Amino acid sequence: MQNMEVDQMQRQYLDYIKSLFLEGFLDGQFLQLQQLQDENNPDFVVEVVSLFFEDSERLLNDLTFALDQKGIDFKKVDAHVHQLKGSSSSIGAQRVKNCCIAFRNFCEEQNIDECLSCLQQVKQEYCHVKNKLETLIRLEQQIVAAGGSIPTMEFSF
Amino acid sequence: MILIDNDAWDKECLILYRIRKHRQNGIKVDPITLPKIFLLAAHPSTNEHDELKSVGIIDDILMKPLCLSSLVHSYRESVGTENKQVNRKKVSKLGSLLMHKQILVVDDNAVNRRVAKGFLQKYGAKVTSVESGMAALKMLKLPHNFDACFMDLQMPEMDGFEATRKIRRLEREVNEKIACGQASADMFGNICYWHIPILAMTADATQSSDEECRNCGMDDFVTKPFEEEQLYTAMARFF
Numbered sequence: 001m002q003n004m005e006v007d008q009m010q011r012q013y014l015d016y017i018k019s020l021f022l023e024g025f026l027d028g029q030f031l032q033l034q035q036l037q038d039e040n041n042p043d044f045v046v047e048v049v050s051l052f053f054e055d056s057e058r059l060l061n062d063l064t065f066a067l068d069q070k071g072i073d074f075k076k077v078d079a080h081v082h083q084l085k086g087s088s089s090s091i092g093a094q095r096v097k098n099c100c101i102a103f104r105n106f107c108e109e110q111n112i113d114e115c116l117s118c119l120q121q122v123k124q125e126y127c128h129v130k131n132k133l134e135t136l137i138r139l140e141q142q143i144v145a146a147g148g149s150i151p152t153m154e155f156s157f
Numbered sequence: 158m159i160l161i162d163n164d165a166w167d168k169e170c171l172i173l174y175r176i177r178k179h180r181q182n183g184i185k186v187d188p189i190t191l192p193k194i195f196l197l198a199a200h201p202s203t204n205e206h207d208e209l210k211s212v213g214i215i216d217d218i219l220m221k222p223l224c225l226s227s228l229v230h231s232y233r234e235s236v237g238t239e240n241k242q243v244n245r246k247k248v249s250k251l252g253s254l255l256m257h258k259q260i261l262v263v264d265d266n267a268v269n270r271r272v273a274k275g276f277l278q279k280y281g282a283k284v285t286s287v288e289s290g291m292a293a294l295k296m297l298k299l300p301h302n303f304d305a306c307f308m309d310l311q312m313p314e315m316d317g318f319e320a321t322r323k324i325r326r327l328e329r330e331v332n333e334k335i336a337c338g339q340a341s342a343d344m345f346g347n348i349c350y351w352h353i354p355i356l357a358m359t360a361d362a363t364q365s366s367d368e369e370c371r372n373c374g375m376d377d378f379v380t381k382p383f384e385e386e387q388l389y390t391a392m393a394r395f396f
Contacts, residue, residue, distance in 0.1 A: 029382050036275040044275050051268045082311060086360060087268035090382050 006148035013139045014151055020136070021153075025129050030092030031153065049133050052091050056126055059084045063119055067112075077115065078107040084122070095125045158232065160223075163198040193235045195228075197221050251389045254396045256281035259302050263293040263320065264309035264358065269381060273307060273358070276383045290315030290323075297324050297353065299331050300346035305354045305395060308375070318373040321355050325374035328352060354395040 020026045037044040059080050066077045085100035103118035140150050193216040196209070209215045216235040219227055260282045262273045270286040277284045285303075287293055290312055297303065306324075310317040328351040334340040335349045342349040357370045357378035370378050377391045 032382065033272065033275075036272075036279050038279070041275055041278065048268060048271050048275070051271055055266070055268050079311075079313070082360075083266055086266050086381075089360070090266075090268050090272040 003146075006143065006146050009139065009143045009146060010148060010151045013136075013143060014153065016139060017136060017153055020132055024094050025132050027092045027094040029090065033091060034152070046137060048091055049137065052087055052093070053130060055087050056084060056096075056130075060119075060123055060126065063122075067116060067119055072110075072112060072115075074107050074110050074115075078104060081107060093126075093129045096122060096129055099125050159192050159194045160197055160219075161194065162221075163196055193217075193232060195219050195231060197223060251385055251392070252280045254280075254389065254392050258282045258304040258396065260284050261293065261296055261303045261306040262286040263288075263290065263306065263312075263317070265289060265312040266309070269309070269358075272382060289313075290317065290320030293320050294323055294327075297327070299327060299351055300344075300348065301353075302346075303353055305356065305392070307356050307358050307379070309358050309381075311360075317357055317375075318369065321357075321373045321375050324353070324355065356391055 017026075033045050033048055041047075063077060063080045063084075066073065066080065081100050081103045085097055085104070088094075088096035088100065099118060099122040103115065103122060106114040106118055143150055196215050196218045197220075198218050199221045210217065217231040219231060255277060258281075260277055262270055262277070262284060264270045264273065264286070265288050267288070270288065274284040274286050285296065287296060291314065293306070293308070297306070308317040308321060312320075315323075331340070331345055332350055335342055335345065345351070354376045355374065357375050358381045359378050361380060367378070377394070379387055379391050
């Protein structure tokens with residue numbers, strides 16, 4: 001049964017997720033993921049987000065290593081960025097994806113300084129979105145633990 | 158959102174038709190950001206209106222005088238956030254194609270694999286996902302039970318093009334053996350001609366040319382992440 005607390009949590013959740021969209025951290029693909037979650041795949045979003053964290057952290061380490069070499073293999077760097085672009089696109093992590101797009105251009109130009117700067121940027125954006133997603137999931141879990149259901153994002157007039 | 162009066166429709170319909178066609182055929186656009194087109198009519202839906210709606214030129218017809226609740230309801234429906242009922246209606250179109258189909262997804266990226274699998278499963282497909290061209294070849298050794306294969310293009314060691322070429326070669330060899338009597342169809346699941354639909358998954362439409370995909374034996378390509386409409390159009394050719 002719903003109570004004041006659950007209502008409040010749900011409102012807080014909706015405000016939070018709306019802000020993530022407005023600020024460009026997430027795009028429509030994330031909503032798609034939420035829609036794919038159902039009785040057959042009850043933890044789908046958490047599963048995919050966890051995979052994304054694992055994958056990204058590995059790739060960021062690989063990128064740091066690759067750009068730290070005396071003779072940088074830009075093809076390798078580009079391959080890693082391509083991967084990161086793909087996975088961030090699949091979960092709707094828009095800002096990370098956009099960073100990757102810029103990053104790939106600099107890989108093509110073999111511009112070391114810009115690549116290093118892009119690496120910093122993409123690390124930052126990843127950290128941001130990781131925090132946001134962790135917060136979002138925590139809010140969802142709180143609602144469910146209190147017996148409520150996770151509200152779907154709607155457009156209000 | 159675009160609201161257009163029925164009387165003005167007849168004068169402006171050509172422009173609106175072009176807007177709609179441009180959206181349907183153009184580069185991938187996030188459906189949530191597409192403007193919705195509503196027709197305002199004084200009389201209930203005529204056949205012409207229903208046709209416009211089913212073809213997708215307009216999103217819905219609203220009665221004049223306009224009231225807030227019907228506008229909100231129709232807008233939410235068109236965006237797909239109204240309620241689960243609406244989503245279920247959308248599921249059935251692609252679901253009727255994919256229900257119970259066995260699909261192989263080949264992608265070296267774990268996140269992409271999981272998302273693709275989740276998407277296809279939603280429409281009732283049974284999905285197996287593998288992470289390399291080599292693994293795909295093992296899965297597609299003849300005879301196999303797969304109905305279709307989604308193939309990532311950029312993969313290390315063996316890319317999607319090479320994997321597809323190898324799969325087609327395998328199929329060709331078996332098909333020739335069966336045709337000339339060296340082997341009988343019942344050795345290969347009673348299928349005397351093997352050709353699994355292979356669809357390339359590309360990150361963007363410009364990533365590789367259509368020609369390149371077809372030359373290595375692919376049947377079509379779709380962009381990833383998957384989109385219901387595009388997937389339906391692509392899969393409808395095979396199922």
